[in-house]
Amino acid sequence: MEMTYRDALRQALADAMRDDPDVVIMGEEVGRYGGAYGVTKDLIRDFGPDRVIDTPISEPAIVGAAVGAAMTGLRPVAELMYVDFIGMTMDQLANQAAKIRYMFGGQIGVPMVLRTQGGTGRSAGAQHSQSLEAYVMHTPGLRLAMPATVADAYHLLRQALTKPDPVVFIEHKALYTMKEDVDLSAPALEWGKAAVRRTGDDLVIVTYSRQLHYALDAAKTLSAQGIEATVIDLRTLNPLDFETIRPHVERVGRVMVVSEGAMTCGVAAELAARITEECFDFLHDPVIRVAGEDIPISVSTQLESGSVPGPKLIAETAGRLFA
Amino acid sequence: MTLQHPIPGSNTDLHRLYQEMRRVRSFEERVGELFVRGQTAGSMLHLSIGEESAAVGVCAAMQPQDTFTTHHRGHGIFLARGADPARMMAEIGGKEAGYCHGKGGSMHIADMGLGHLGANAIVGGGIPTVVGAGLAARHKKTGAVSVAFFGDGATGQGILYESMNMAALWGLPVVFCCINNQYGMGTRIDQATANTRLHERAQAFGLNGETVDGLDVESVAAAARRIVDAARAGKPGFLAVDCYRFYGHARKDKSPYRDAAEEDAGRQKDPVAHARARLIAAGLVTAADLDALDAAIDAEMDATIDFTIAQAEPPLSSMFRDVYDPSEPEPEPVRTRLDRVLARE
Numbered sequence: 001m002e003m004t005y006r007d008a009l010r011q012a013l014a015d016a017m018r019d020d021p022d023v024v025i026m027g028e029e030v031g032r033y034g035g036a037y038g039v040t041k042d043l044i045r046d047f048g049p050d051r052v053i054d055t056p057i058s059e060p061a062i063v064g065a066a067v068g069a070a071m072t073g074l075r076p077v078a079e080l081m082y083v084d085f086i087g088m089t090m091d092q093l094a095n096q097a098a099k100i101r102y103m104f105g106g107q108i109g110v111p112m113v114l115r116t117q118g119g120t121g122r123s124a125g126a127q128h129s130q131s132l133e134a135y136v137m138h139t140p141g142l143r144l145a146m147p148a149t150v151a152d153a154y155h156l157l158r159q160a161l162t163k164p165d166p167v168v169f170i171e172h173k174a175l176y177t178m179k180e181d182v183d184l185s186a187p188a189l190e191w192g193k194a195a196v197r198r199t200g201d202d203l204v205i206v207t208y209s210r211q212l213h214y215a216l217d218a219a220k221t222l223s224a225q226g227i228e229a230t231v232i233d234l235r236t237l238n239p240l241d242f243e244t245i246r247p248h249v250e251r252v253g254r255v256m257v258v259s260e261g262a263m264t265c266g267v268a269a270e271l272a273a274r275i276t277e278e279c280f281d282f283l284h285d286p287v288i289r290v291a292g293e294d295i296p297i298s299v300s301t302q303l304e305s306g307s308v309p310g311p312k313l314i315a316e317t318a319g320r321l322f323a
Numbered sequence: 324m325t326l327q328h329p330i331p332g333s334n335t336d337l338h339r340l341y342q343e344m345r346r347v348r349s350f351e352e353r354v355g356e357l358f359v360r361g362q363t364a365g366s367m368l369h370l371s372i373g374e375e376s377a378a379v380g381v382c383a384a385m386q387p388q389d390t391f392t393t394h395h396r397g398h399g400i401f402l403a404r405g406a407d408p409a410r411m412m413a414e415i416g417g418k419e420a421g422y423c424h425g426k427g428g429s430m431h432i433a434d435m436g437l438g439h440l441g442a443n444a445i446v447g448g449g450i451p452t453v454v455g456a457g458l459a460a461r462h463k464k465t466g467a468v469s470v471a472f473f474g475d476g477a478t479g480q481g482i483l484y485e486s487m488n489m490a491a492l493w494g495l496p497v498v499f500c501c502i503n504n505q506y507g508m509g510t511r512i513d514q515a516t517a518n519t520r521l522h523e524r525a526q527a528f529g530l531n532g533e534t535v536d537g538l539d540v541e542s543v544a545a546a547a548r549r550i551v552d553a554a555r556a557g558k559p560g561f562l563a564v565d566c567y568r569f570y571g572h573a574r575k576d577k578s579p580y581r582d583a584a585e586e587d588a589g590r591q592k593d594p595v596a597h598a599r600a601r602l603i604a605a606g607l608v609t610a611a612d613l614d615a616l617d618a619a620i621d622a623e624m625d626a627t628i629d630f631t632i633a634q635a636e637p638p639l640s641s642m643f644r645d646v647y648d649p650s651e652p653e654p655e656p657v658r659t660r661l662d663r664v665l666a667r668e
Contacts, residue, residue: 022462022463024458024462026458050462053458053493055489056485056488056489056492058485058488058489060451060481060482060485061451061454061482061485061486061488061489063451064448064450064451064452064454064455064482064486065451065452065454065455065458065486065489066455067451067452067455068392068440068451068452068453068454068455068456068457068458068459068469069455069456069458069459070455071440071452071455071456072390072440072455072456072459072460072463072467072469073459073462073463074455074458074459074462074463076455091445091448091482092448092451092482095445095448096443096445096448096449096452100433100441101645101646101647101648102426102645102646103423103426103427103431103433103441104422104423104426104427104431104433104441105421105422105423105424105425105426105427105645106424106644106645106649107423107433107434107435108433108435109648140646140654141646141647143647163648164647164648164650164651165647165648165651239651239652277660277664278663278664280667281667
């Protein structure tokens, strides 16, 4: 059936809440308002205010309370309205949630999900448009999922809600209205596995979240020029499925990593370093990063879209590898 | 839940409270000794000498199903809750036999069996945990109260106010216990805030709020029982226990920021000596009885040092364990990756 990314997320939450009475949602505007982006619409009607909890605007305590609830038997889904607010919560996320299992010698885990959304595309300005996944990926103990497709929006969230460790789940704000024809009852790809979305012999593009769609658009353009790309969607950044990437890199020998996050010390930087170390003898060119500019995001749509990769930049960059 | 030590709340008579406080004092003195002997793993040791009535009095008001978090000066609280002092000392020493297999240490000790959701080295870091634990307790109808213990320094942290607001808004079974030892590291409370009547802040959020003098452990226990019982019935509360930190912030701190006269006066506010004097004055026990009790406690705590010194450090192979759940692969060691990368021809 045809559904949107937003509907798939809502369906995942509703199904998880039906299957597991310990799943509770807490965050700003998640109940009566239905979520700033409408993801939790009507869930308060179906599950009541004790399980869909509207909170004050207190991001550190929202995440901190989710940590405490997760340690004492609930499976909370805390919603952070924008990933840009993650700095507010970083102590509870990075010093508490991420380290509790380890510091306490394995006595207890923190099975919570922090749902949030990021990225450009809504002219939302410098404090509501960032791609901060590298902050999370740089913190051992936190799992990180970033769905690019409607089916993954559903399945990765369902899977996240069965995981024993804290999962940061970053949606992309520009994908909420994207529609796909999906069969949610079909078997899902395993958690932690990257998906090969397209196969070609000339170039490997490794990407995730909205940039997957830009990479696939670029791959079409490149195909018309006789360049066939393999496009890999990471789906989860922790765990990172390098074993799916490796054979394609070794087979093809040319790699681009595409990420919306700022280039310096970003996800693309980590992947480029990793691929270079692990697959050096197979590479014909340096691993190329196509990533966000090292600047804040502007509210001007022209400056906003110009500061992150798009299909044109991806295709042009790939073309230059073969010039 | 199995308790290695009887729950203090089962008997709050003064003799028992004295015994618990004396155990805390003796333990803390031996933590200092372990440090002097170079046997502690960490350099960060924060002793609660002078604050025993807060730990013992509040724990006396708690029930077995209750949970709690502590700050970095939390040895006394955990001990008053019934912790095994040998396993505590071993954890402080970074040994495998410790509560957290040597990974946590003094500031990150925890024990789910006793409802200890963790000590914290971030000032205020464990406070919102009890809001979540309160939500879970209500959702699962466990009847548990969750108590956050923290110092006066944490009243400078915004998360305390976010947490108190949520607890009051939702009527959670939660207690915020501020052990006011007058100092956040070297900054006295009146140098950190204009209004030192800390319980008024809680009252402003709609919580029950009290301040009690920590000199008298029975007063602390009585105030704690009022606050904890009300929280169990859905009215969260805040209790400030006024006391004095006898020694420096951490083991090496000689407190140059406060003068000898102040320290002498502060150390007069000794809850252990006060309880002892009252017991003897009331004719309940003799000084000789208490000397014998003290000697037995000191012997128990001396044994924790011998135990700790005899224990092994955690094996190097445990380093990658418990980053994630045991059902998940451990992170790949850097050395393994280097070996693989450098093995190419």
